[in-house]
Amino acid sequence: MNQFDLWGERMRVDPLPTLALMRAEAPIVRLFNPHQGAPEWRVTRYVDVVELLRDPRFSKDKRKLSDQARSRYFRVTEFDRLDNHMLYADPPQHTRLRALVSKAFTPRRIAQLRPSVVEATTRLLDQAQRQDSVDLLDALAFQLPITVLAELIGVPVEDQERFREWTRILIAPPSDGDFDALRRMAIEFQQYLEEFLVLRRRRPRDDLTSALIEAETHGDRLSSVELMSMVFLLIAAGFETTGNLIGNGVWALLRHPAELRRLRATPALIEPAIEEVLRYCPPVKNSTGAFALTDVEFRGTLIPAEELVVASLLSAHHDDTQFPEPERFDITRSPNRHMGFGLGLHFCLGASLARLEATVAIGTLVQRFPGLQFAADPETLRWKDGVFVHGLDCLPVTWEAR
Template sequence: MNRFDIWGEHMSVDPLPTLAAMRAEAPVVRLLNPHQGAPEWVVTRYADVAELLRDPRFSKAKDKLSDHARSRYFKVIELERLDKHMLYADPPDHTRLRSLMTKAFTPRRITELRAYIADAVGKLLAEAQQQDSVDLLDVLAFRLPLAVLTELIGVPAQDQERFREWTGILVAPGGFDALRRMATEFEEYLEQFLALRRRNPREDLTSALIAAEESGDRLSSTELMSMVFVLIAAGFETTGNLIGNGVWALLRHPDQLRRLRADPVLIDSAVEEVLRYCPPVKNTTGAFPLTDVEFRGVMIPAEEMVIGSLLSAHHDPEQFVDAQRFDITRTPNRHLGFGLGTHFCLGAALARLEATVAIDALLRSAPELTFAVEPDALRWKDGVFVHGLETLPVTWAP
């Protein structure tokens, strides 16, 4: 069944040749996921991935699947109460949940975080630059979104490392025992935290969501817990990878780095090109046809998982001119880094803000920034959805 090995070791070195072959030879292909032990359809062309994201015949709702399908693809039942969020919902439930979250997760709230983000970046860089070389993922890329999320959500700052540990388990492939432990610990933590916020509300996103729930809106306690869970889990790993991938791409392409240093106003378009060229999420979350569906000339059986490869779609020459080139002035740049349609990422504006502030401040404070190891020695994380480096050693001077 596995004509193409998208889970092999070679994918942690350079996944693009395999994805190019899939676009050319089997753009909609059925593979066996060795971690799940279940079939998985992979869509690789840009036009097809965009269509998959918009096609209402494919459901995100786990509750609509049969017991057999749920046990086949969702093996950790301890995650059930944490998964009552927007990523696993279809309209009208998705519409209700997103509307409620939008009321609390306002543009004003994000704008007000800019000064906090700038201050946090400054402090992290000042601490990091006391050492000759550092792992940039550890000292900046992942510390920043953790700090921002704790400020936004209102969880205690001293719990940041617990979130990092739990999220690392969540995105790792095949560790079902660790996932069960993580889910149990995370759920217990959130129950206690939400009880505390009900007693002592503050000016944070969690308190705003609780207020909406208690004023008669249609948000259950389980949905509230799931909302906070997905904000932490999705907002941390993806934003950290966006920052790390951005620095990696710029250091790998010195001409583009020089161009950005010469014209810092290009930082916004540079981040958009990072989202295309090396997106922090490499695959869409799974979608399921509830009946047999013909998609792009291929019959997909009911309740078999379908994912779209964002990394492949973003390197599709049918959509992007000179798709293999990293170009910080690329226009148009209709990448799918934050999804498309109903499930477009609610945190897109915050992720963009964190990445632009962090990368801009880094380049300004470290004019001789470079890799501390041979760049070909770097490896990409193994995992189904996230796309990021295992480490990113840098030095402030050659």
């Protein structure tokens, strides 16, 4: 029996009280994940999370696990070919992959996307405005990142809908675990990516995929499997996360009307406001897990070899030893050393793209619709029960145009 119920209905209504209790009573704790059928450690205090994310004794590379441990934590092996990317690699392989990818994923390429982000936001809001109320997640928050990612990667417009479906399910699998459906989808998606990459090798374009194919350091390039995994990682890491940053941001602002008024009065506050959303309700609530390579004594607690350790970013962001009055949503909070994009070696590669999309989307929305409000009782909204991402099931809103 678990000391804390991280997988129950209470977490979907409001996860913060349970996390506060964990920080107070058992900040480094071993629980049993009922969906995974395996033990996992949770680290919830800010200082411990910082240490954990920088600790080289924990590995992201599942190939270093014994067969027994691997099968305990990874039940869907059809993902294996998509997993040859840097998020699941340790140095020196991580260093090598990140260097190659950074050659293609440049600040210039991201800056070039701004006009498309503005254009897509305007188009989506024009469409949404034709209705009295919409689910903002469907109408804007998830549409924008998939459109931008498709352009960045070079995916044809007609495939975007399929892309969206695949990513939603593959990156945030339903916790009731229909593993057969998941396996089928992973296979379909891989086939699609393989065909797409063959096409791009034959006919390069001015897109990130072509740049990744070309990227070279010291005579070294990405292999086909690494390339496919990298494209998958960009989609997986950049879609649901950015969608939830937009959704969580609008939710937080509507729940705090005084902060929303401050933002409307001073539009330049959008940048610190996005940082506060990343702290207050981070779109990635848990880091991806890492494994103890040997028995590890971590801040006074023994973590046995091959057990999974997860850092709760959401909890760390509500730790009052780091953030005074953490439950206060303050769009000018300073300092604001959140870890919404992670920390250390695996710090998010797409942070500037995510910030660009969220500032344009939320900034435009709140200025364009002064009457923006919830179209449902906010107390009835629920958080999804995904493992990593933190976002609402739906976000019904309504507006009056200026």
